[in-house]
Amino acid sequence: MPADSAPTGADERLKTEPFLARLMKRPELGAIAGVVLVTVFFLIVADPAMFTLAGVLNFLSPAAQLGILAIGAAMLMVGGEFDLSVGSMVAFAGLVFGACVVTFGMPLILAIPLTLAFAALCGAFNGQIVLKTGLPSFIVTLAFLFIYRGLSLVGLKWATDGSTQLRGVRDAVEGDVLAPLFSGDAFPGLFVMLAEAGLIDTFKNGMPKVQGIPVEILWFIAVALVATYILLKTAAGNWIFASGGDATAASNSGVPVRRVKLTLFMFTAACAALVAIITVLDSGSTDARRGFQKEFEAIIAAVIGGCLLTGGYGSAIGAFFGAIIFGMVLIGLTYTNIDQDWYLVFLGGMLLIAVLFNNMIRKRVTGER
Numbered sequence: 001m002p003a004d005s006a007p008t009g010a011d012e013r014l015k016t017e018p019f020l021a022r023l024m025k026r027p028e029l030g031a032i033a034g035v036v037l038v039t040v041f042f043l044i045v046a047d048p049a050m051f052t053l054a055g056v057l058n059f060l061s062p063a064a065q066l067g068i069l070a071i072g073a074a075m076l077m078v079g080g081e082f083d084l085s086v087g088s089m090v091a092f093a094g095l096v097f098g099a100c101v102v103t104f105g106m107p108l109i110l111a112i113p114l115t116l117a118f119a120a121l122c123g124a125f126n127g128q129i130v131l132k133t134g135l136p137s138f139i140v141t142l143a144f145l146f147i148y149r150g151l152s153l154v155g156l157k158w159a160t161d162g163s164t165q166l167r168g169v170r171d172a173v174e175g176d177v178l179a180p181l182f183s184g185d186a187f188p189g190l191f192v193m194l195a196e197a198g199l200i201d202t203f204k205n206g207m208p209k210v211q212g213i214p215v216e217i218l219w220f221i222a223v224a225l226v227a228t229y230i231l232l233k234t235a236a237g238n239w240i241f242a243s244g245g246d247a248t249a250a251s252n253s254g255v256p257v258r259r260v261k262l263t264l265f266m267f268t269a270a271c272a273a274l275v276a277i278i279t280v281l282d283s284g285s286t287d288a289r290r291g292f293q294k295e296f297e298a299i300i301a302a303v304i305g306g307c308l309l310t311g312g313y314g315s316a317i318g319a320f321f322g323a324i325i326f327g328m329v330l331i332g333l334t335y336t337n338i339d340q341d342w343y344l345v346f347l348g349g350m351l352l353i354a355v356l357f358n359n360m361i362r363k364r365v366t367g368e369r
Contacts, residue, residue, distance in 0.1 A: 001105040015265070026306070026308050026315070026320030027155035027305065027307070027313060027314050027315040027358075028305055028315040028317050028321060029306070030304060030305075030318075030354060030357045031070055031304050031305045031306060031318045031319075031320075031321035031322045031325065032307060032318075032324045032360065034304060034321070034322070034323055034350070035295065035321050035325055038328050038329060038332075039328070039361055039365045042332045042335070045338070046232070046332055046335040046336050047335040047336070049331060049332075050166050050332055050335040052201065053200055053201070053209075053210050054201070054209055054210050055335070057210060057213065057214060058331055059327040059328050059330070059331035059332060060214075060217050060220075060324070060327060061217065061324045061327070062326075062327045062330055062331065063323045063324045063326060063327025063328070064216040064219065064220035064222070064323070064327075065213070065216055065220075065275050065278065065279060066218045066294065066297055066298060066326055066327065067220045067223075067224070067275055067301065067319065067320055067323030067324070067327075068216075068219060068223050068240045068271050068275050069087075069090075069271055069272060069275055069294055069295075069297075069298035070297075070298040070299075070302050070305070070319040070320075070322060070323045071223050071224055071227050071271065071323075072268035072269075072270070072271030072302035073088065073268060073271065073295075073298040073299050073302045073307075073319070073321065074227075074269065074301075074302035074305055074314050074315070074316055074318070074319035075230075075231070075240065075264055075267060075300075075308050075316060076265065076267075076268045077225055077244070077299070077302055077303075077307040077308075077309070077311060077314055078231065078240050078241060078244050078246060078307060078311065078312065078313065078314040078348045079243050079244045079260060079261055079264045079311065080243055080244035080245075080261070080265050080310075080311030080312060080355055081127075081130065081137040081244075081261055081264065081265070081311070082136075082137045082138045082299070083126065083137065083141045083265060083268045083269070083295070084138065084142045084144075084145050084295045084296075084299075085126065085141045085142075085144035085145045085147075085295065085297075086140040086268060086269070086270075086271070086272040086291070086294065086295045086297070086298060087270050087272075087291040087292060087293055087294035088144070088145050088147075088148035088149040088152065088291065088295070089122065089123075089148055089272035089273065089276075089291070089297035090272050090273075090275050090276045090279070090290050090291025090294060091149060091152040091286070091287070091288055091289065091290040091291050091292075092119075092148040092149075092151055092152045092155075092267075092275040092276075093115055093118065093119045093272060093273035093276035093277070093285035094124070094277075094279070094280045094287075094290050094291075095151075095152050095155045095156055095166070095281075095286060095288075096114070096115050096119075097111055097112070097115040097120050097273075097276055097277050097280055097286070098159070098169055098280055098285070098286040099155070099159050099166070100114055100115065100167055101172045101173055102159075102166060102167075102168045102169055102172045103159050103166075104107075104286050105172070107176060107178075108173055108176045108179060108182075108218060109178060110179040111331070112178065112182070112277055112336075113176050114271050115243070115273050115276070115277060116273050116274070116277075118268040118273070119269040119270050119272060119273030119276075120267075120269055120270045120273075121266075122144075122148070122265040122269050122334075123267070123268055123269025123270065124262055124265060124266050125266040126141055126144055126265050127261060127262040127264075127265030127266070127268070128141060128262065130261075130265075131258050131261060132257060133235060133261065141279030144252070144346050145295065147259060149288070152288045152290075153288045156286075156287070157236075157286050164287055164288045165285055165286070165287040165288075166285060166286050166287070167284065167285040168284075168285070169280055169281065169283075169284045169285055169286065170281075170284035171284075173281065179281060180215070181215065182215060182219075182277055182278050182281050183212055183278065183281035183282045184212075184214075184215060184282075185211045185212025185213060185215070186212050186213045186214075186215050186218055187213055188211050188212040189213050190212075191208045191211060191212050192207075192208060194203060194208065195207065195208035195313045197259055198328065201294075203233070206302045215262055215278070216278050216282075217303070219274065219278065220320070220323075223271065223274075224316055224317060224320040226321075227316035228315075228316045228317045230316075231315070231316055235268075236260070239257075239260045240260055240264065241312055241313075242255050242257075243255060243260045243311075244258045244262060244311030244312035244313070244314075245311065245313070248313070249324075266282065272291070275291070276290065287303075296347075297326060297347070298345060300322070300325055300326075300350065300351045300354070301319055301322035301323045301325070302314065302318075302319045302321075303322075303324060303351060303354045303355060303358065304318070304322035304325060304350055304351075304354040305317075305318025305321060305322035306358060307318070307319070307320035307358075308358055309355070309367025313358075320352075325350070329343060329346050330343055334335070
């Protein structure tokens, strides 16, 4: 054979992976499939009112509140850590925010940044303990689940002379220019125009049945977009995946693993504080049971969204769809004759199915047998 002859076959390095194979490796695939299946199920068994504009916004509202928590949990899980204290942080941050506006009379321009910063500091404290001691974040944050819940009880009794509920928030923020950004409905004028044009349902007096888009849904979308951009389009996203995949190898490659994980703990706690601010302003009060057990739902939504319990793999947009599944089931059951206690069975079943599915995907990605 001449010395300059070359094989006629294609270079293996240039081989294109089939579209279906690439699709199967996407972490959010299971969550998107779950949304489709749950939608089909409720289209069959639920009252058609569930899928009117009012019905859709009705189940997207609780999905948005859970979803903000789930996206924070997903980012941290991709980074290889857990935070089981986010549900209690909703109550604790709600206490801080409520005390700022009611007890101390602060305007929202001070109370909101202060609450977010306070929560971020609490997240940093959790992260420092995990990083300094080497203890599993599961154990450390489980401890803070109880600590923050207990501090919420004690703090509320101090702020209210014995009650576990702090009222008067709506009166305290009345007229504040920032209030509409964190509570109520957005774009009410647009919905009036749509009603006048006959494009949406109206009451007999001509007013729209839907007054606007609940602001938590807009925050939910914004947080999902920002988190997805960070994970997929920035060097920080690569650092997060590397830190969760193999922290030692990532550190040896120059990735600031400790700083990445500390920042993720702070981001997760800040997401919980954002939920606290939104829910406190919406309800006009805060109480010690706010966010109860939401940490488990957030983690389940993240797992449904494709996050591996071992870290290094996952998707913020997957957590977005995972939370929508929860909202659809939670509210959708009220549109059927099915006992709502089946929601708990659904939680456990979806977690098990998601873990099995994600384990199968992990094996496909890594080539593990």
